[in-house]
Amino acid sequence: xxxxxxxxxxxxxxxxxxxxxxxxxxxxxxxxxxxxxxxxxxxxxxxxxxxxxxxxxxxxxxxxxxxxxxxxxxxxxxxxxxxxxxxxxxxxxxxxxxxxxxxxxxxxxxxxxxxxxxxxxxxxxxxxxxxxxxxxxxxxxxxxxxxxxxxxxxxxxxxxxxxxxxxxxxxxxxxxxxxxxxxxxxxxxxxxxxxxxxxxxxxxxxxxxxxxxxxxxxxxxxxxxxxxxxxxxxxxxxxxxxxxxxxxxxxxxxxxxxxxxxxxxxxxxxxxxxxxxxxxxxxxxxxxxxxxxxxxxxxxxxxxxxxxxxxxxxxxxxxxxxxxxxxxxxxxxxxxxxxxxxxxxxxxxxxxxxxxxxxxxxxxxxxxxx
Amino acid sequence: xxxxxxxxxxxxxxxxxxxxxxxxxxxxxxxxxxxxxxxxxxxxxxxxxxxxxxxxxxxxxxxxxxxxxxxxxxxxxxxxxxxxxxxxxxxxxxxxxxxxxxxxxxxxxxxxxxxxxxxxxxxxx
Numbered sequence: 001x002x003x004x005x006x007x008x009x010x011x012x013x014x015x016x017x018x019x020x021x022x023x024x025x026x027x028x029x030x031x032x033x034x035x036x037x038x039x040x041x042x043x044x045x046x047x048x049x050x051x052x053x054x055x056x057x058x059x060x061x062x063x064x065x066x067x068x069x070x071x072x073x074x075x076x077x078x079x080x081x082x083x084x085x086x087x088x089x090x091x092x093x094x095x096x097x098x099x100x101x102x103x104x105x106x107x108x109x110x111x112x113x114x115x116x117x118x119x120x121x122x123x124x125x126x127x128x129x130x131x132x133x134x135x136x137x138x139x140x141x142x143x144x145x146x147x148x149x150x151x152x153x154x155x156x157x158x159x160x161x162x163x164x165x166x167x168x169x170x171x172x173x174x175x176x177x178x179x180x181x182x183x184x185x186x187x188x189x190x191x192x193x194x195x196x197x198x199x200x201x202x203x204x205x206x207x208x209x210x211x212x213x214x215x216x217x218x219x220x221x222x223x224x225x226x227x228x229x230x231x232x233x234x235x236x237x238x239x240x241x242x243x244x245x246x247x248x249x250x251x252x253x254x255x256x257x258x259x260x261x262x263x264x265x266x267x268x269x270x271x272x273x274x275x276x277x278x279x280x281x282x283x284x285x286x287x288x289x290x291x292x293x294x295x296x297x298x299x300x301x302x303x304x305x306x307x308x309x310x311x312x313x314x315x316x317x318x319x320x321x322x323x324x325x326x327x328x329x330x331x332x333x334x335x336x337x338x339x340x341x342x343x344x345x346x347x348x349x350x351x352x353x354x355x356x357x358x359x360x361x362x363x364x365x366x367x368x369x370x
Numbered sequence: 371x372x373x374x375x376x377x378x379x380x381x382x383x384x385x386x387x388x389x390x391x392x393x394x395x396x397x398x399x400x401x402x403x404x405x406x407x408x409x410x411x412x413x414x415x416x417x418x419x420x421x422x423x424x425x426x427x428x429x430x431x432x433x434x435x436x437x438x439x440x441x442x443x444x445x446x447x448x449x450x451x452x453x454x455x456x457x458x459x460x461x462x463x464x465x466x467x468x469x470x471x472x473x474x475x476x477x478x479x480x481x482x483x484x485x486x487x488x489x490x491x492x493x494x495x
Binding site: 301 | 395402406408409431
């Protein structure tokens with residue numbers, strides 16, 4: 001049954017690895033990806049305590065090059081590309097003219113060009129959007145098929161990776177990248193991730209993914225490194241309050257509503273969506289993302305109603321059981337005036353909750369400002 | 371009540387009957403598919419169920435699933451241990467991870483259910 005479904009979707013170069021490791025493979029954004037191996041909770045805890053290894057080769061990668069790559073990207077994305085010096089990585093977004101999100105992405109400043117890393121589910125849409133909106137001497141190349149991506153995440157990551165790379169990781173700060181060998185293979189290596197822990201993302205030739213994956217699994221043995229699936233990737237990001245496209249962000253939501261004005265630089269000059277975002281902020285937003293914790297038993301799920309008393313004030317966009325906190329947590333859009341006590345309608349039961357400031361989890365090992 | 375007397379449904383419940391009481395839970399296959407179970411709503415004693423009624427809901431990290439009553443009956447007991455440790459459903463689905471006991475109605479027909487061997491074939495099918 002499952003194998004039939006999987007046969008119709010794409011497989012990463014590490015697919016056989018996932019199967020051999022006992023991964024429960026599911027379809028995600030057109031890819032056969034592991035949801036979990038041992039279990040979401042144990043994999044989550046492994047990343048928080050030592051290290052976990054993720055195959056995220058399904059993500060999309062584009063190169064933007066040409067003499068006008070910088071101004072073209074400045075117009076396409078919300079963050080300030082001009083402040084992105086070579087060797088740095090930036091979290092950013094692309095918006096439509098109406099301010100709604102096309103996608104969120106990472107931008108890598110490379111010699112004479114930029115690499116964009118986009119969500120797998122949005123790859124074609126993003127590529128079309130970029131092609132139609134590139135200006136001047138700038139071209140986009142989709143290098144997704146030639147790019148594998150392995151994420152090593154957790155407080156023990158640096159020690160593990162140091163054993164198999166030529167890079168001096170003590171000189172690689174958060175949100176920086178370097179070209180280096182890992183397990184003897186050429187890679188682009190960045191100190192980035194989606195977990196709230198210190199860690200690295202390793203871009204490589206898909207043909208090298210097996211060698212790199214195996215070397216990291218071997219080197220991480222003493223730290224009890226474990227493979228981690230998409231399930232724990234989601235619980236880890238949600239404990240950090242990180243947004244996910246399709247949940248907190250979509251074409252109908254804008255950066256001020258999503259709490260993403262920190263990656264939206266209105267002062268940098270014009271960019272696609274700027275006028276609509278400014279207008280939205282002048283008018284005042286009706287709804288915004290909040291984080292909430294359940295005090296009662298239950299797990300909030302996307303689409304559940306959020307209430308204050310009997311008044312419906314919003315809905316859940318992401319929800320899960322937090323392995324670190326041992327209770328239900330979630331993000332949701334609620335009316336802008338709402339804060340404090342709430343309840344979540346879980347199949348007819350109104351479960352008590354209250355808003356909290358993000359992140360939910362505050363013990364992460366990210367090394368900022370080094 | 372031996373392992374070989376356990377009966378199975380297409381919706382991945384198991385139950386075994388002793389006298390007129392059926393002990394019921396989620397199959398090992400089902401718990402493996404759901405992954406880490408974090409809440410099981412305690413089935414309340416005294417509630418009468420028709421075959422196919424929702425007996426309780428089981429929440430894993432990733433999803434919520436309903437557990438159906440395979441047979442008509444009255445809930446005599448829910449497994450209160452699962453309130454403290456719902457992961458028993460993962461670690462011991464046929465033992466400490468049982469979910470409810472149902473008092474069967476008279477003349478319940480058990481012939482429609484699968485035995486272990488048939489269920490094994492069903493999940494591989």
